[in-house]
Amino acid sequence: MEALALERKAEQNRELRERLTQLKKERNAIILAHYYQRDEIQEVADFRGDSFLLAQKAAQTDAEVIVFCGVHFMGESAKILAPNKTVLIPDERAGCPMADMVNVEGLRKVKAEHPKAKVVTYINSSAEIKAETDICCTSANAVRVINSVDADEIIWVPDKNLGHYVQQHTDKKMIIWEGYCNTHDMLTVKDVVEMKAKYPEAEFVVHPECRPEVVELGDFIGSTTAILEYCKNSTSKQFIVGTEDGTGYQLRLDSPDKEFIFATKFLVCPNMKVNNLKKLVKCLETMSPQIYVPPVIADKARSSLERMLQVK
Numbered sequence: 497m498e499a500l501a502l503e504r505k506a507e508q509n510r511e512l513r514e515r516l517t518q519l520k521k522e523r524n525a526i527i528l529a530h531y532y533q534r535d536e537i538q539e540v541a542d543f544r545g546d547s548f549l550l551a552q553k554a555a556q557t558d559a560e561v562i563v564f565c566g567v568h569f570m571g572e573s574a575k576i577l578a579p580n581k582t583v584l585i586p587d588e589r590a591g592c593p594m595a596d597m598v599n600v601e602g603l604r605k606v607k608a609e610h611p612k613a614k615v616v617t618y619i620n621s622s623a624e625i626k627a628e629t630d631i632c633c634t635s636a637n638a639v640r641v642i643n644s645v646d647a648d649e650i651i652w653v654p655d656k657n658l659g660h661y662v663q664q665h666t667d668k669k670m671i672i673w674e675g676y677c678n679t680h681d682m683l684t685v686k687d688v689v690e691m692k693a694k695y696p697e698a699e700f701v702v703h704p705e706c707r708p709e710v711v712e713l714g715d716f717i718g719s720t721t722a723i724l725e726y727c728k729n730s731t732s733k734q735f736i737v738g739t740e741d742g743t744g745y746q747l748r749l750d751s752p753d754k755e756f757i758f759a760t761k762f763l764v765c766p767n768m769k770v771n772n773l774k775k776l777v778k779c780l781e782t783m784s785p786q787i788y789v790p791p792v793i794a795d796k797a798r799s800s801l802e803r804m805l806q807v808k
């Protein structure tokens with residue numbers, strides 16, 4: 497019975513992939529997929545990457561339509577950097593709880609309390625927040641960006657865990673927003689200690705969106721892309737992974753001879769998994785839902801993203 501169901505699913509996916517190829521040609525579309533997406537989406541993507549790499553890809557492509565398989569703020573960044581293109585997202589309910597933990601009103605209040613501070617915003621944020629920002633950053637360039645800012649005081653939004661990590665690498669005073677990623681924050685010291693005991697030869701690679709006490713246990717600490725690079729180049733054969741489980745697709749593709757064990761089964765972002773192959777095909781068929789960012793917000797948000805690009 498189970499075998500039959502699997503066979504039927506495989507057949508459905510084959511049909512969906514064929515339809516997708518046809519639609520891509522008809523619409524002159526490109527599929528961008530975040531590393532945290534389901535395997536069935538990463539398999540059919542033209543490019544896989546983290547939010548920043550994909551936004552850059554969106555800005556560079558000649559395609560007229562971009563299907564952004566990720567969460568809403570990522571589609572927004574693509575639209576901000578490629579305002580003349582149509583940006584689709586397979587399911588508009590794919591939001592990011594961390595991005596939603598900061599609002600414009602609250603941020604303006606903190607800005608008023610610290611008039612000399614500059615706002616540095618993690619790319620995992622809404623277009624409205626980016627529009628209130630002096631400069632954006634990613635988890636890969638956060639320390640460089642903060643140290644490049646011409647101010648002693650920094651208002652940091654929205655991720656407190658990444659903020660804590662960055663604070664250890666800068667002399668600037670950081671006023672850290674209390675947001676966090678529900679998924680990365682699930683990982684506990686107990687989980688990691690147990691895994692390390694079970695797999696003593698494995699290296700523990702961890703994303704700085706995890707809790708500070710978990711990050712401290714890392715053999716390697718880095719952004720999603722940095723973790724992928726590190727595992728590919730390391731001579732180790734076994735890794736305990738402290739980031740979202742969708743990265744397993746690229747990790748296994750890069751190093752089929754290595755073993756990747758996720759530090760807990762809870763490292764799954766339900767928002768990322770809202771998208772699936774069926775919805776991806778449907779959004780190209782119907783050309784909806786589309787991402788819209790009001791031009792006045794997009795222009796301001798673009799400036800904060802472009803300032804980040806100038807940081808060497």
Ligand code: SF4
Nearest residue numbers: 567592593677679765
């Ligand atoms: S993994 Fe965390 S930061 Fe990324 S989309 Fe999910 S909740 Fe947001």
